[in-house]
Amino acid sequence: MSEKKLVMVVDDDPDLVEAVSMKLESKDYRVAKAYDGQEAMEKIQAEKPALVILDVMMPRKNGWVVCDEIKKDGGLKDIGVVMLTAVGDAVPSTSYTHHDGKTTLADDYVPKPIDMDQLVEIVDDHLGS
Amino acid sequence: MNGIRVSGRLIRLQQVFADHRDARLVPLYRMLAADRMNISFLYLNYLAPARRISCLVEPETLTRLDDGSIPGTGGKPDAAAAGLVSVFPHRFNPAAIGTLFRVLSRLDFQWHCMASSGSMLTIVTDYAAQKQAAHAIARAVDLPESHGPLCPGQEHDPIARSLKTAPETVARYVESKIRTYGIDVYTGLTLCSLQMRADALGQWSDAVSEKGCRFLHASAAPIGEDRVGLDVLLDAGDPESRVFDVAAFFDSNLDNTVTVRENAELIRFHGPHFGDRYGIADKALGRIAEAGVPVWLAGCVGATVSIVLPSNAAKKATKALSAAFEMPD
Numbered sequence: 001m002s003e004k005k006l007v008m009v010v011d012d013d014p015d016l017v018e019a020v021s022m023k024l025e026s027k028d029y030r031v032a033k034a035y036d037g038q039e040a041m042e043k044i045q046a047e048k049p050a051l052v053i054l055d056v057m058m059p060r061k062n063g064w065v066v067c068d069e070i071k072k073d074g075g076l077k078d079i080g081v082v083m084l085t086a087v088g089d090a091v092p093s094t095s096y097t098h099h100d101g102k103t104t105l106a107d108d109y110v111p112k113p114i115d116m117d118q119l120v121e122i123v124d125d126h127l128g129s
Numbered sequence: 130m131n132g133i134r135v136s137g138r139l140i141r142l143q144q145v146f147a148d149h150r151d152a153r154l155v156p157l158y159r160m161l162a163a164d165r166m167n168i169s170f171l172y173l174n175y176l177a178p179a180r181r182i183s184c185l186v187e188p189e190t191l192t193r194l195d196d197g198s199i200p201g202t203g204g205k206p207d208a209a210a211a212g213l214v215s216v217f218p219h220r221f222n223p224a225a226i227g228t229l230f231r232v233l234s235r236l237d238f239q240w241h242c243m244a245s246s247g248s249m250l251t252i253v254t255d256y257a258a259q260k261q262a263a264h265a266i267a268r269a270v271d272l273p274e275s276h277g278p279l280c281p282g283q284e285h286d287p288i289a290r291s292l293k294t295a296p297e298t299v300a301r302y303v304e305s306k307i308r309t310y311g312i313d314v315y316t317g318l319t320l321c322s323l324q325m326r327a328d329a330l331g332q333w334s335d336a337v338s339e340k341g342c343r344f345l346h347a348s349a350a351p352i353g354e355d356r357v358g359l360d361v362l363l364d365a366g367d368p369e370s371r372v373f374d375v376a377a378f379f380d381s382n383l384d385n386t387v388t389v390r391e392n393a394e395l396i397r398f399h400g401p402h403f404g405d406r407y408g409i410a411d412k413a414l415g416r417i418a419e420a421g422v423p424v425w426l427a428g429c430v431g432a433t434v435s436i437v438l439p440s441n442a443a444k445k446a447t448k449a450l451s452a453a454f455e456m457p458d
Contacts, residue, residue, distance in 0.1 A: 014132065015249065017248065
C-alpha cells in the first residue's frame, strides 16, 4: 500500500485551512497546516511535504517570499508550490498576479475565492494521484 | 493551539427579547443587513429564557444608525466598544474550551460572549480589556515563541498590506447565489447546555476531552454571579459511554444546571470573504426562518456560519439555504 502524500496548507484564515484540509483528507492525503509564512517555512523544512498550497498575503512572511525561499533551497526546491492568488472572478485586472506572482516560480496558481474541486484536481495533477 | 488574533475596535450591539416568534420583532441581523452593515461576529441564542442576539460591527458603520433605532438593544449602541480575541486551532477538542474558561475564570475582565467556528474559539471582550485577555490566553495556551497575539496592523507584511489596498486586489461580488466552500451537515449530536462557574466548565471540558469526545460547535455567555452558560454540541461517539452525562459529573454541586438535548443537528458553512460582507447572516438565518425551521443557536465567526437545529431540521434548513447559497457537492 502506498504511503499517503503530505500536503501543507498555508493560509492566514484558519477556517479556510481547516476547510481545505478536510477536503484533502477526504481525498486520502495527509495534511499539515500553517497559518503564516514564518511558521510555514519552519514546518516545510521539518516535514518536507510533497506539495505546498500557499496563500499570498499572510502575516510575518508573505507567500512570495516563502515560495522563493523554497525554490532557492537545494533541499526544498523539488517541493511543488501552488499559490492562492486573491483575485476575484469579477476583478478586471490581474496585473499584480501576472507581474509579481509569476516571478515567484510557483508551480501553479489558483485564484481566490477557491474552487475546492479545482484545487483538488490541481493537487492530484501535481502529485500524480 | 498556535495562534491568537485580536480584532480592531468594534461596536457591540445586543438585542434581548422574550419571544422571537413575535412577528413584530425584526432580528438585529436583518436590520444591519438592511443598512448594509457587515457583521464581524454574531452570537445567537434562542434556547435561553431571554433570547439574545449579539453582533459586532465596524465603528464607521454606526454613523448609519440613529441611536435607539434598534429595538431591544438597551441604550446607546456607541456605549459598547468591544473587541474580539480568537484562539486557534481548537481541533474540535473540548480541552481547548476548558483552557479558555480557566483563563476567563481567573481574570478580572469583562467578556460578553463566545462562539466557535471550524477552527477558532472567539470571545468578545470590552475593548479596554481586549489586549489583557489576549495576553492572558497566550500565556495559558503556551504559544510558540514567534506566535504572540496578532494585532490589527500586523496582519500582513508591508508588501502584502499595500497589495490589500490596491484596487486590483479588492474582489467585488456579484452573485446570483452566494458562493460557499461547501456546507457541512452533522446529525445525531448531543447538545449540552450547562450553567455553572467558569472554572467548573473548564474541568468538565477536560473530562469530556479525556473520554475522546469532540465538539462541533460551542457558544457561551456570562449569566451573572461568576456563572457561565455554555452550549456545546458534542459528537459523543459511543452513546453507551454517556460521557456527556454532566449531571452525574457534577452531582455534588446543586448550583449547576444541565440540560441535555439528543439528536441535535448542525449546519456549518464557510465562504469567500464572509467575514467582510454584509447580509450573509441575514440570508442564512432569514431563509431558514422563512422555511419555518426553528433555530436553537447560531454563530458567525470569521468567514464561518454555524447553525444549531433540533432533530430532523437540517434537511429542510439546507434546502432553504440552497435558495440563497451555492451548495457544492
